Amino acid sequence: MHLRFFLSLCLSLSLLAQGKGVVVSQERLASEAGAAVLREGGSAVDAAVATAFALAVVHPAAGNLGGGGFLLSRPTSGQPSFVDFRETAPASAHPRMWLKADGTYDEPRHHDELASVGVPGTVAGLREAWKREGRLPWARLLAPAIRLAREGFVLSENQAASLAEQLPAFRKHGPTLAQFSRKGEPLRAGDRLVQRDLARTLARLAKDWRDFYRGTTARLIVRDMKANGGLITAADLRAYRPVLREPLRGTYRGLELLAAPPPSSGGQVLIEALNILEGYDLRAMGAGSPAAVHLTSEALRRAFADRAQFLGDPAFTPDIPLARLLSKAHADELRATIRPDHASTSDPARFIWPKDRPDTTHLSVLDGKGNAVSLTYTLEESYGLRRIVPGAGFLLNDELGDFNAVPGLTDTAGRIGTAPNLARPGQRPLSSMCPVILVKDGRVVMVSGSPGGRTIPATVLGTVLNAVDFGMDARAAVDAPRFHHQWLPDRIQVEADLPAATREALQAMGHTLKEVKKQGCAQVILVRDGRAEGAADTWRWVDSSVASE
Template sequence: MGRTLLGSVLAASLAFVPAVLASGSAAAQPAILSGNDRVHPVAASHGMVASQEARASEIGLEVLKKGGNAVDAAVAVGFALAVTLPRAGNLGGGGFMIVHLAAKEGEASGKIVAIDYREMAPKAAFRDMFLDKEGNADSDRSRYSGLAVGVPGTVAGLAHAHKTYGSGKFTLAELIAPAEELARGGMAVSDDLAWSLGLAMLRLKKDPDAARIFYQPSGAPYGVGDTLVQKDLADSLQRIADEGPDGFYKGPVAAAIAKAVTDAGGAMTEDDLAAYEVKEREPVRGSYRGFDVVSMPPPSSGGVHIVQILNILEGFPLAASGFGSAETMHEMAEAMKLAFADRSEFLGDPDHVAVPVKALTSKAYADDLRKTIEKERARPAAEIKPGDPAPYESAETTHFSVVDADGNAVSNTYTLNFSYGVGIVAPGTGILLNNELDDFSAKPGVANAYGLIGGEANAVAPRKRPLSSMSPTMVFKDGALVLVTGSPGGSRIITTVLQIIVNVVDHGMNIAEATVAPRMHHQWLPDELRVEEGFSPDTIRLLTERGHEIAVKTTMGSTQSIRVRPGMLTGASDPRRRGAATVGY
């Protein structure tokens, strides 16, 4: 298989075909669901990819059709999104991946592993580096300077997944090839990309390389249908294809990244890049009404708090009270508050602090927390403190889900943090740098960009990974995979993924219904119940009467989900963001 193996995917614009309802037979040709279209579940019987960008989904599907497994497809999608969705897909960021390898003949069970390729603070990082001379948290330092940039993990993470869990039928170079071809040959700018470049123009134009790459010589943004060429990024991808991760973490690319960070006021070195390590961790596991939930462990807070909230909700009859009722929403909001209060105190990088995962996810602790929830009154945030779970033991992000014909699956969430990260391209590389270190607690008790409060457990330290809300998640029933899901959305990732699970398990929704249903979110502080439009005015009135401060705001998340049934896969891409696609065959 040559370097142009998957190039046929790129030769023509995508042809969209009608989606197939879950009750229908699988289509002989790929079934594609665009985030711009009315959402029906897409059905397939062999394999499926759901991502936030249609071309990347097609690239992953082509890998499956050529005999690759879910991990092979996920790696190809991950590299492709660095080209097609540059505001979130990345080489210069990091993330988390859950891999499920289905049991082979003669095996009692399969394998599930959590791959942590989260960014790390450089060796020179120190606890108070985001404070000004008066000792106050300085958001410019933590979000827009070189100090904000963590050592990227994406290339190492994708390469590790391929080497350890890939099918062996594809080289890493073959999986990178479609992304390189798109970057070098140019691609038509989608409406989503044109929109995001317009929004980011003032910030990106401050950086000469970003301005040169992402805007026309006249300075105008690229419009829909214009051709965007990313030659520098193509060269970086070529180097990674030829040399493996060393092509990124050593040599000219590493030198350019370290220099760009230093020039912007940071202190990253080539040694920091060379020292980066991927970590395999034991996933967080929980149970909910007979289903098993598997999600990402710390330094993600997502898995812990999804399980914790589900444990609390298990004591309430949500199916009886119904989706969107004041009773259901009140109980969910109160459970969310309790979990986010605990997040502020106990969660951090497990390589640096002791995180009480077992205690936080225990049914007994949830029973105690549930007793504090009042049926007719919303407890003010001031009354809620982090609990006692002892004993110890982006919004601009993007998610994709993959399931193959053998039942292997990948749930992957990765990010640059803000849209286009810190807004700096390492000269000559085409690689956007992250501003992920804003996810540390710049100063305990001071909110970050997403309003999240952090404590000592998430303080800055050398070679430490900042806490994240990214929550790639899978759900099983009697050992069989039934759901693969995840979402971007900053702090709202946790509650978005939670609601996909609740909608499917408690409310019996199909995957499209679960995806489009209006969402809610409470994170303890700020003390407001954030809701999307679509809930009944009567429900909002009843919640207000109980003491909830209602804030109707923009949509939350962009879930990419696959529902697994015997002989049938159904999937849906969230319509909340443009350009997404679920494809299957």
């Protein structure tokens, strides 16, 4: 047994919830904030909201007020719901916004220009979810985040290293450097990070969440935009609304799946891949075996090809053929094209994906009554634009780079020009976020999700297969080696722990492999024998934590 696996197993066993509620996130203080809400009688949504606001303080790489995401809820009574609070393009955005005056292509701008910022949705989205299923007062849910920002919290080695890595980018913007350093010098493990402007912003939101969109906070955002070439106006902020959508539904080996609909592609990729894999006896092949990795990669290859061709914001692409893409018949057709002993070939003349952006974050909640929430939200790249709103203390997203850059131009350099995901006023950029909940006989049996850019669906798929097909507990399902295929580039990304014999066999089948140190950061809750097991991805992000009611 690997030492890493053994240590993680011990941690998981010490944190198993004995029939109580569980919160799993990337930071201990955030998980504890959510668990405290559960102990006070709060709902799973209450706990998710409290955890998410706390993450905006203690995990600034991805926890946020200035970004957006998706919240999937499955209550024990009533219907599942899905709150889409993805960022939107400002009214002045347009499909050719990344082209220079001479018509040549300009790389979407990140980290130093406000033109790449989408209208944030996190505050409105969390409020919408709370309005529907919250039980505790709104202000109570923001209280832990306010305290952590006002009084500060002690940085772990991981948090300090993450902030230090960003110092060169923070130096481009004085207010951001001041907030995340000590007079320009890196903060160290054991230092206390105090964020007073952020605390004041959170206090205003605790009194009235609309302050973000039409009050003092909104004015601070607009002032920054006007002074520095940003696109977001007061009208853009006032116009923002989260969208309630029907979760995607699928089945796998007798389980019901609830997953993210467009503008996320996560649910489509996950369900389509599972439909294909349902035709194989993966358990007999074994976890990490050449056959299982090959077939899973081929299923992902085909699901990502469909993603590229069809998916975008449904408000602007209303004819997405989801019923066909998610059908068992479509999976049968795709499965018939897979050779069991040889890799397929992706067509580079059509699409190639740009680089992954890993710094989204995910949290999973299951309360003592069986209500579940799977929430994924993001600033896009790590620390988003790497720039706070002066006087407001929160980081802005750089989400508009997720739109396709050049209309009609798709080439091997990484440019994608398909129509469904071009920037238009009010459009939400395509995402790979993949919050998922699995249900059996009317009861939640698994909650999962992960950050990781376009690797997210593969990471979540791996946790599902590990639990359902390979019988792993939550800890093992999270710790198992991961891999990913996204159609193009035509290769399998593999973690270093994937067995050497499997790698050699995959290469003999014609696969190209790319090794990465780690993939994603899954936060999983698994119910076995009536007991909830929470497993945080502690070796991939050491501060990840499980907290129980």
